[in-house]
Amino acid sequence: MASIAQDVDRSALPPAAKARSRFFANAAILMAVLVVSSFPVTYFGPLLSGSKQFLLLRHLHGAVFFGWIGLYAWQANLVAGGKVRLHRELGLAGVALGGAMVPLGMWLAVQAIEERMAQGVARPFEFAVYNFFDLTLFACFFAAAVYHASRNLEWHRREIYVAAICVVGPAISRWELVLPPPLPFPLFDALPNLVADLFLVALALHDRRALGRIHPVTLFAAAVLVPFNLVEPLLGRSEVWNATLAPHLYGFR
DSSP: OOOOOOOOOGGGSOHHHHHHTTHHHHHHHHHHHHHHTTOIIIIIHHHHHTOSOOOHHHHHHHHHHHHHHHHHHHHHHHHHTTOHHHHHHTHHHHHHHHHHHHHHHHHHHHHHHHHHHHTTOSOTTTTHHHHHHHHHHHHHHHHHHHHHTTTOHHHHHHHHHHHHHHHHHHHHGGGGGTSOOSSOTTHHHHHHHHHHTHHHHHHHHHHHHHHSSOOHHHHHHHHHHHHHHHHHHHHHTSHIIIIIIHHHHTTOO
């Protein structure tokens, strides 16, 4: 997203390379569509109907997260269209939005924990496990992408792609709040992030076509994200998380 890529004479590329260059742009559009379309019941509907009043924090959180994924899609398509200079100029905006996402996400997680406590929920920290690990993974891959922006384009574009995956999964999970569970625990809880992980499969296939091998970033992301996404539901219900780790991590002790 916040890439500062080197200029490329796209007219000099062979037809196959031009076709491959649309992968990240098209994937970014699909990610943005999935994110925005995941909130009709939990945010957009109540907002338009006035049936629910949201804290200002939720509006700010939504604006920043929607803004980041939208900007990511725009920037990826600018690069695909050869408009690298404008892509660079928008880079700082991407860094600013990405940097704001982590504190806003954690802040909203604390608010949600307090709401669940007030409602007498037995495990108020359970779902906060997703906030913590998804935001942490996003921050790590986003920081790596910013670092590689002017150093290694192939690493950069994959790292920001993986950072976007960390946004897609939590967005898809909003449907679980309104739909009956089709799968038992823990599969149902892990399903949104596992669906988002399909973008890693697409990336691996792209790597094979474009590079003749799977890129190290793709391999590393798969080795990190998939195990984390499988373990998160189990950790969220564990006594270690609810009684020890989460209260300390979120400042309740």
